[in-house]
Amino acid sequence: MSEIQKFLFDGLPVRGAIVRVDTPWQEVLQRRGKNSETGPYPECISRILGQMTAAGLLMQSNIHFEGALVLQIQGDGPVRLAVAEIKSDLRLRATAQLAPSQKDNIATDASIESLFNVHGQGRCAITLDADEKRPGYQPYQGIVSLMDENGQTLPSLAAILQQYMQQSEQLDTVLVLAANDQVAAGLMIQRIPVKGEGNLAGAQHNTEEQDQLGHNEDFNRIATLASSLTEKELLELDTNTILRRLFWEETVSGVDTQGLMPHFGCQCDRERVTNMLRGLGQAEVTDMLEEEKPIEVGCEFCGAQYHFDAIDVAQIFAPHAAPASERIQ
Numbered sequence: 001m002s003e004i005q006k007f008l009f010d011g012l013p014v015r016g017a018i019v020r021v022d023t024p025w026q027e028v029l030q031r032r033g034k035n036s037e038t039g040p041y042p043e044c045i046s047r048i049l050g051q052m053t054a055a056g057l058l059m060q061s062n063i064h065f066e067g068a069l070v071l072q073i074q075g076d077g078p079v080r081l082a083v084a085e086i087k088s089d090l091r092l093r094a095t096a097q098l099a100p101s102q103k104d105n106i107a108t109d110a111s112i113e114s115l116f117n118v119h120g121q122g123r124c125a126i127t128l129d130a131d132e133k134r135p136g137y138q139p140y141q142g143i144v145s146l147m148d149e150n151g152q153t154l155p156s157l158a159a160i161l162q163q164y165m166q167q168s169e170q171l172d173t174v175l176v177l178a179a180n181d182q183v184a185a186g187l188m189i190q191r192i193p194v195k196g197e198g199n200l201a202g203a204q205h206n207t208e209e210q211d212q213l214g215h216n217e218d219f220n221r222i223a224t225l226a227s228s229l230t231e232k233e234l235l236e237l238d239t240n241t242i243l244r245r246l247f248w249e250e251t252v253s254g255v256d257t258q259g260l261m262p263h264f265g266c267q268c269d270r271e272r273v274t275n276m277l278r279g280l281g282q283a284e285v286t287d288m289l290e291e292e293k294p295i296e297v298g299c300e301f302c303g304a305q306y307h308f309d310a311i312d313v314a315q316i317f318a319p320h321a322a323p324a325s326e327r328i329q
């Protein structure tokens, strides 16, 4: 069963969320497995992509924002790009692109460094892309390297995101993430900023003030408890059992998640693919048409195939055709 729970520690400036995703995560992997061009992911790629999906769900559930949260790792090694996208209603999709002919060379236990950061150029980005876009709208984006302050590649996605939260958002965060081919799961504990709204782009907190209030001690205690959770427990136990085992000495109260449940869903459609082809320009698309008839564009997230024959292409570039974005949807 998929589940997500948000919770607060009574009287303490600490919040948390825990997520466990099974069927929607299995669907991500199955759709990839059915793609005859790519085939299934190597095990270590599906593991990290599942962790990204769980982390994206935890972060999306914690912010007040209508739109997509996109967690990306851009790599300079065998993995070029890994993306997990979570909409406000917890609709999820995820994909990874491997460098050509790398698939069979990836070890089962490959490290973050050997997958994404061979030359130290790997980057992790979090984008908040609002559904409602006013003219001139720019999505919010934070980008960090995959290395610690000593120039060493961080050992895990959790470590990368903890550093991201600290550097970009000034949010003290503990993450435990795990995934296999059945389940993607995660636990997040976060210190609530003392001032301002507790959102991803939230306000800074005042450490001195919190020290005086004894809040650091409380956060540190809960952070230590959270860190003791193993990947095995996270994958095998339901969320209630985990919370009870970890925090039985704390007073934890649930936060209403308004019935939101992680589910698979892709936002691709023919209109977007048409816009993409229009963006490439008539010359290039006509060349593509000569190479293969019709043009086939596959969605990397869900595997949907879109076909464009010569007549479709002519219509895309017809002088009277309005840009698709201006049409009534």
Ligand SMILES: [Zn+2]
Pocket: 266, 267, 268, 299, 300, 301, 302, 303, 304
């Ligand atoms: Zn799709």
